[in-house]
Amino acid sequence: MKKQIALTVNGVKRELLVNPQDLLLNVLREQLGLTGAKYGCGIGECGSCTVLLDGEPILSCMTLAVAVNGSEVTTIEGLLGSDGSLHPIQESFLEHGAVQCGFCTPGMILMAKNLLDKNPHPSEEEIREHIRGNLCRCTGYTQIVQAIKEVSLTRKA
Amino acid sequence: MNGKDDFKIIGKPIPRHDAWEKAFGLTTYAADFSLPDMLHGKVLRSKYPSAKILSIDTTKAKRLKGVQAVLTAKDVPRNESVTRFGQTHTVGGGFEGLYRVLADNKVHFLGEAVALVAADTEEIALKALDLIKVEYEPIPGVFDPIEAMNPNAPQVQEGRSNIITHYEVVRGDVEKGFSEADVVVENTYRVQFVDHAYMEPESGVAWIDENGVITIRVSTQVIEHFRGIADVLNLPHNRVRVIGTYVGGGFGGKEDITVEAFLALLTYKTGRPVKLTYTREESILSHSKRHPYVMEYKTGAKKDGRLIALKARLVSDAGAYVYLSPWVLLYSMVDAPGPYRIPHVRVDGYTVLTNNTFTSANRGFGAPQVCFAYESQMDELARRLQMDPAEIRKINYLEKGEALATGQVLNHLVALKETTDQVLQVLGEKPLSKGKIRIGRGIASGMTSYGRMIFLHDTSRSHVSIEMDGSVTIRTGVQDIGGGQASSLCQIASEVLGVPLDHIKIYIADTALTPFAGTTTATRQLYMSGNATLIAAQEVRKTLIQKAARMMDLDPERLNLVDREVVDQGGSGKNLPLTEVIKACASDGLPLYHVALFKAPFRTLTQFERIEGDVFPDFTFGTHGVVVAVDEETGKVQVLKIVSCFDVGRAINRLSVEGQIEGGAIYGMGYALTEEVILKEGITLTPSFSEYLLPTSMDLPELETLLIESGDGVGPFGSKGVGEPSVCSVAPAIANAIYDAVGIRINELPLTPERILKALRKEENDENPLSRHR
Ligand code: FES
Ligand code: FES
Numbered sequence: 001m002k003k004q005i006a007l008t009v010n011g012v013k014r015e016l017l018v019n020p021q022d023l024l025l026n027v028l029r030e031q032l033g034l035t036g037a038k039y040g041c042g043i044g045e046c047g048s049c050t051v052l053l054d055g056e057p058i059l060s061c062m063t064l065a066v067a068v069n070g071s072e073v074t075t076i077e078g079l080l081g082s083d084g085s086l087h088p089i090q091e092s093f094l095e096h097g098a099v100q101c102g103f104c105t106p107g108m109i110l111m112a113k114n115l116l117d118k119n120p121h122p123s124e125e126e127i128r129e130h131i132r133g134n135l136c137r138c139t140g141y142t143q144i145v146q147a148i149k150e151v152s153l154t155r156k157a
Numbered sequence: 158m159n160g161k162d163d164f165k166i167i168g169k170p171i172p173r174h175d176a177w178e179k180a181f182g183l184t185t186y187a188a189d190f191s192l193p194d195m196l197h198g199k200v201l202r203s204k205y206p207s208a209k210i211l212s213i214d215t216t217k218a219k220r221l222k223g224v225q226a227v228l229t230a231k232d233v234p235r236n237e238s239v240t241r242f243g244q245t246h247t248v249g250g251g252f253e254g255l256y257r258v259l260a261d262n263k264v265h266f267l268g269e270a271v272a273l274v275a276a277d278t279e280e281i282a283l284k285a286l287d288l289i290k291v292e293y294e295p296i297p298g299v300f301d302p303i304e305a306m307n308p309n310a311p312q313v314q315e316g317r318s319n320i321i322t323h324y325e326v327v328r329g330d331v332e333k334g335f336s337e338a339d340v341v342v343e344n345t346y347r348v349q350f351v352d353h354a355y356m357e358p359e360s361g362v363a364w365i366d367e368n369g370v371i372t373i374r375v376s377t378q379v380i381e382h383f384r385g386i387a388d389v390l391n392l393p394h395n396r397v398r399v400i401g402t403y404v405g406g407g408f409g410g411k412e413d414i415t416v417e418a419f420l421a422l423l424t425y426k427t428g429r430p431v432k433l434t435y436t437r438e439e440s441i442l443s444h445s446k447r448h449p450y451v452m453e454y455k456t457g458a459k460k461d462g463r464l465i466a467l468k469a470r471l472v473s474d475a476g477a478y479v480y481l482s483p484w485v486l487l488y489s490m491v492d493a494p495g496p497y498r499i500p501h502v503r504v505d506g507y508t509v510l511t512n513n514t515f516t517s518a519n520r521g522f523g524a525p526q527v528c529f530a531y532e533s534q535m536d537e538l539a540r541r542l543q544m545d546p547a548e549i550r551k552i553n554y555l556e557k558g559e560a561l562a563t564g565q566v567l568n569h570l571v572a573l574k575e576t577t578d579q580v581l582q583v584l585g586e587k588p589l590s591k592g593k594i595r596i597g598r599g600i601a602s603g604m605t606s607y608g609r610m611i612f613l614h615d616t617s618r619s620h621v622s623i624e625m626d627g628s629v630t631i632r633t634g635v636q637d638i639g640g641g642q643a644s645s646l647c648q649i650a651s652e653v654l655g656v657p658l659d660h661i662k663i664y665i666a667d668t669a670l671t672p673f674a675g676t677t678t679a680t681r682q683l684y685m686s687g688n689a690t691l692i693a694a695q696e697v698r699k700t701l702i703q704k705a706a707r708m709m710d711l712d713p714e715r716l717n718l719v720d721r722e723v724v725d726q727g728g729s730g731k732n733l734p735l736t737e738v739i740k741a742c743a744s745d746g747l748p749l750y751h752v753a754l755f756k757a758p759f760r761t762l763t764q765f766e767r768i769e770g771d772v773f774p775d776f777t778f779g780t781h782g783v784v785v786a787v788d789e790e791t792g793k794v795q796v797l798k799i800v801s802c803f804d805v806g807r808a809i810n811r812l813s814v815e816g817q818i819e820g821g822a823i824y825g826m827g828y829a830l831t832e833e834v835i836l837k838e839g840i841t842l843t844p845s846f847s848e849y850l851l852p853t854s855m856d857l858p859e860l861e862t863l864l865i866e867s868g869d870g871v872g873p874f875g876s877k878g879v880g881e882p883s884v885c886s887v888a889p890a891i892a893n894a895i896y897d898a899v900g901i902r903i904n905e906l907p908l909t910p911e912r913i914l915k916a917l918r919k920e921e922n923d924e925n926p927l928s929r930h931r
Contacts, residue, residue, distance in 0.1 A: 075182065
């Protein structure tokens with residue numbers, strides 16, 4: 001019944017045995033102990049479970065693990081530098097107070113990374129548009145948008 | 158160390174220590190924690206809002222392989238007790254309500270817990286829920302609080318009236334006041350059920366530790382529920398330990414017991430660790446909501462704008478259980494007249510049981526509801542008197558030294574004129590309307606208490622110690638719900654002890670190991686535990702300075718602690734490394750720690766019917782100004798700008814304070830425009846985020862946050878609390894701006910396009926062209 005799949009998670013190759021109905025979110029959290037992706041709604045309405053699949057954001061609560069066999073997955077834990085250093089986006093989130101309870105933060109930061117990888121200097125409008133599916137109940141979004149904008153400004157073109 | 162400019166750490170915009178781990182995704186929230194051999198818990202919930210339970214058959218569920226426990230009310234050692242929220246004595250006055258763990262012979266609202274399951278996997282637990290057979294007999298319920306007040310209405314809880322409480326506030330002679338009024342405005346306001354919608358659903362893990370103590374690691378605002386949980390199990394209080402995790406949002410929704418009692422029961426019965434996390438749907442269906450109110454307001458003023466009389470009748474829907482409803486109502490009672498000087502006042506308030514989802518704390522705790530009413534009334538009065546809305550407010554704002562209608566004297570600065578002036582200045586000129594898009598501006602002011610009601614005899618404790626290497630440890634039972642509660646305490650200790658922030662470590666929220674600090678509710682933590690931590694740190698400081706003075710042969714008055722050194726400020730140039738002083742203290746056997754107890758001022762309330770005298774330690778005052786664009790064709794409102802100005806007393810961490818105020822503005826905007834838990838005959842029609850509409854990044858207006866630092870609060874360094882006050886006056890400011898834009902006033906939240914269109918159409922058909930104002 002179980003199926004073997006191979007994923008590259010945060011740069012490390014992992015062979016996993018999963019049930020056909022297992023969600024990527026649960027495989028990451030329970031089998032791999034990567035709890036940075038969160039359960040917020042389970043039905044694609046909050047963005048707390050966002051991870052990057054081959055660089056593109058997906059909702060891991062809506063994704064079957066077997067369906068992404070062979071892909072590369074980046075979770076928030078994968079942004080930690082090998083020397084323990086912060087990614088510039090994380091640093092900017094801290095400086096702008098964009099982290100309150102922090103529950104939406106992993107999803108937000110991965111969305112920001114995806115945006116800035118594709119578009120190093122997005123407008124405020126583009127930033128807001130990009131994170132529209134990620135809910136945050138604490139910050140009121142302003143500090144998050146500012147944090148993302150600031151990274152794009154300080155980056156060399 | 159008293160002058161504002163002397164602060165090294167206080168007031169600076171410093172990234173919080175907990176934010177680092179959160180940004181790395183490393184913070185272990187309640188659901189991120191697991192133990193070997195752990196079971197998964199699930200709750201069977203009532204399908205009806207009002208029904209008798211004829212029978213429950215659990216045989217099939219129990220027989221399912223992998224199921225370890227199926228529990229119903231008869232398995233709960235003490236299924237019924239009273240709700241408590243950290244108060245150490247019985248308050249009376251309806252403040253202690255019924256706490257029932259599992260429904261026994263009746264269900265009272267949709268989603269009430271009926272049975273519990275623990276199984277080897279979540280899938281098996283879900284299957285087991287399906288196998289439990291409950292036979293219900295639906296019975297008539299009551300879903301409207303006004304109807305529920307009728308003595309012939311169905312009784313929600315057996316053996317008691319649906320009316321939980323009646324309170325009154327009386328000052329002067331209200332009828333005489335109205336007879337002297339030149340203008341009287343009368344309106345009925347309605348506000349809705351609201352969900353807290355924290356991103357983290359309720360969750361926890363429980364286990365029995367090696368000493369036989371039931372240990373529950375849980376996302377909560379109140380670790381001191383351990384007492385109530387022990388009562389449920391009929392265990393001594395010291396046999397239950399609650400560890401609070403960093404909370405993924407609370408807003409009052411994790412103030413009641415959520416998963417804790419269920420977890421305790423399941424782990425107690427199975428002997429194994431158990432995890433229970435609510436689904437989002439379950440969270441919306443079953444946890445508390447913000448109280449809907451019906452508010453009849455009658456306000457009278459003189460020609461020159463002076464308020465003379467106010468009469469209000471408040472009815473709040475408590476849902477099926479009492480929980481915090483009387484508390485919330487009491488807040489509304491005190492705040493109902495608003496921050497205004499009114500010689501004649503009468504307020505009557507009722508909170509009433511219905512078969513709706515139960516209601517309890519939600520950010521603002523009864524203050525935003527009445528603020529919507531009193532601030533809409535103020536704008537209506539301004540219109541009738543053809544006065545400027547800001548002017549009429551300024552004539553009537555209370556000032557320091559004056560009393561509320563309850564008689565409580567405001568002993569601290571009431572910075573309302575200041576906040577309003579600043580808001581108006583930043584709001585600037587009103588942009589021009591274009592075609593069908595009408596632009597409007599509105600303001601509203603509010604008052605919200607911080608700190609608990611003083612008859613609760615509130616206390617907090619904090620333990621501060623300094624280690625041999627000069628690093629500092631704080632231990633305090635504070636729950637951190639994302640507002641930077643723990644981090645502010647580190648800043649306070651850092652300031653007092655002259656030790657850099659990264660040399661400070663804080664342990665929070667553990668009933669076995671940290672001294673009790675009370676609830677993270679009522680915007681009380683900075684005030685209460687901030688003061689406790691300040692006192693504890695000052696005591697340690699005193700020990701160090703006195704020892705250093707002897708070692709340096711200097712007057713202690715001359716010494717200060719700066720950057721891990723004792724520095725002579727008297728100009729001798731002498732200084733001493735802090736570690737040397739610590740060593741000397743240690744070898745003298747001097748205490749290098751202090752546990753401080755901070756007591757809020759308190760008094761006992763002898764009667765509850767009429768609310769008189771001091772109720773709160775202090776209030777936070779502020780004003781919101783907004784600019785909206787209303788589309789006359791679709792009724793859609795876009796908020797273009799929100800300016801918030803608060804007297805925060807003193808900003809301990811500027812980033813955190815601004816974050817609270819900005820987050821509060823958007824929380825209030827959701828309340829005003831889109832958020833509503835819709836219940837039809839007790840059935841929730843909005844159990845997901847596609848029906849329950851939260852603000853997203855696309856709805857984000859331009860936000861401006863202005864701080865006044867009067868230094869006149871009762872918190873450490875003269876600070877005030879701002880977490881809840883930040884929400885209070887957003888909704889009426891938006892309603893007032895909509896009026897300014899299109900000349901219609903809607904007295905019911907949320908201000909949906911449908912309501913606005915309907916009102917616009919009605920205005921169009923109206924004969925009298927003067928009734929619509931621009
Ligand atoms: S948990 Fe996946 S979108 Fe909410
Ligand atoms: S910081 Fe709490 S949900 Fe975003």
